[in-house]
Amino acid sequence: MVSNGDPAIEKSEFIQEIIRRNPSCIPERYLRSEEDKAKDVDMSALAADIPVLDLSLLSNGSKEELQKLDNACKDWGFFQVTNHGITAEVLQGTKKAAAEFFNLPIQEKTKYLFRPEFRQGYGQPFPVAEDERLDWSDSLLLFLDPSQNRCPELWPATPPEFKGAVEAYSAGVRKITEELFGCLSLIMGLEKDALLGLHEEMRTLMRMNYYPLCCRHDQVLGLNSHTDVCTITILMQDDDVTGLQIRYNGGWVPVKPLPNSLIVNVGDILEIWSNGKYKSIEHRAVTSETRERISVGLFFSPHTAVEIEPLEDILATQKCGRKYKKVKYGDYLKGAIQRRQQGKEHILKFKI
Template identity: 50%
Template sequence: MSLNVDVEELVTKVEEEPTFAPSMPVPNVQEMVRNNPLTVPERYIRSQEELEKINHIPHLSSEVPVIDFALLSCGNKEELLKLDVACKEWGFFQIVNHGVKKELLQKMKDAAAKFFELPIEEKKKYAMELNDIQGYGQAYVVSEEQTLDWSDGLMLVTYPTQYRKLQFWPKTPEGFKEVIEAYTSEVRRVGEEMLSLLSAIIGMQKHVFLGLHKGSLEGLRMNYYPPCNTPEKVLGLSPHSDTSTITLLMQDDDITGLEIRHQGGWVPVTPMSDALVVNVGDTIEIWSNGKYKSVEHRAVTNKNKKRMSYALFLCPKGDVEVEPLDHMIDDQNPKSYQKVRYGDYLRQSMKRKMEGKTHIDVARVKDSDLRNKDE
């Protein structure tokens, strides 16, 4: 271990590292496929009832909006209108011309691919601990009866630096840590600019959302979806919305797996070379009083190909109180969400399995509250 890493690890201990929520250890899917590619264990197979509920016919004719980030940053009115419509009607969009170099995007993909191809013994050195979700494994596993997702992941808190748990940052392949730092730094830059733009289109000064994210929480999750012999019976990732403010996702170029709920069906988000997928998280839905929706999404699997994706979650600090902004509330749009402390909201959601948007119910104003206010 180098002197630089030793010093960084010592500095990391100055502020207590937060924990989030436990996740039960489960088998490694990639290893199962390596050993027996034709078998899908019962615990990964969705019930017929669930499959009927989630396997609506996709809107193949619909396409997630594509926005030119360079034009957006220059204040182009047409692109700002597209952003507003995308957040209201889709909750998802892809951005191009975002300024993150193609070479860096490829380095991130290459380094992560090398990590996931390591022997299982090497990857287990970074396995999640029982009380947290940082490290290698599968998050949101809360019961023995739960149907499991057909995926493995590596989850790291990347910012602020004092929250990093460096024991979970792989030392193999060589230079992986430096690639993660460079990638997350550049994507964070794009994310912070996006927060400024969202602040503006929601009717506030550009600095407001950025101010609520000073020293904010940032997490990177690398998802690995092995091929599955019966992809129609499993899900790579269960339907859910993100608890973040926004999420920025890089996909593999050659295979579609991400799908979003739109108008009662599922729309595939077709990868575009060098684009980033951006989606509205729960906190934007709450701040906007439901004008902008955090949308359910899922990942499907493929019979012949593995797939990877790389999600960077930008979140408020744990002590930030999130509630609808005053100017988003009027007689036609009464307050739909109550005030929540973000750290409490995040931990409560992580203690549940991913199940659509059920976790946001803790923030919704109950009908009884509305009635009492009227009386």
């Protein structure tokens, strides 16, 4: 059944409410076209090839692990990290807080409804054109850094552990990010503090996604294909549910989570700074008919006034010439959020 004709359901942006009203209902705007589905190529056999890096070895300057990082960013744009220093208790506490928020009654969650002027809150975060397919997921977006970008009234008061769990987790992830920036700087031939220096006023956005069950999971997408308009993203998935897929050689490879690991991916800004050496890769999320799923992504970006272009030290080591135009990060971001990302369409506008 596609729709029961209820206009309230058709207009709803909250997937949990659609399911609550009628678990067998999938409104038309969530259904993928046959043409879109026909493009899918299953490459799950390559899932075991997605790189796994040991952050403790990277931190200790292991040349072998640094080479693995370089290869991962060039060949995949994605990797998982283990031994990252965040305890299992902190990870599970964040997942639990997210799950309890999404399980609240809709009347409670809409107290934190998405506010476009702050780009934060619960609900659909991007404008969607009439002809676009909607995502089968609900989201909560909150700015963590800089502190002046926070909107305290949009931070859930329930569950009471929510703020403490997020603060503990984000503090640990920020340390990981700073460590990765140092390692990335070294393998790019820069001073170790170069990338961190380009993030003097680092922007950190958190996005919690809830992917409910779907009776026709092969007909919808939890998140449509996109790249991330940031420097790097660090993602925490449920340990036992696979939903993230990355585009590789024209197909889709599932990222099967390792217990207590984190997923890191290259964003558009790192691709531009590296003049295309490192790749911002399309990715998407699929759903399940038997298991719900939660993910927590932290997106790290420079200040909106920072000018983004291939770094001169990188250009000096390459023979291919400049591949990207110069753009202020704020302008890049503004263009990206005016319409929901589709594949790599946004970064392609800045290629020379």
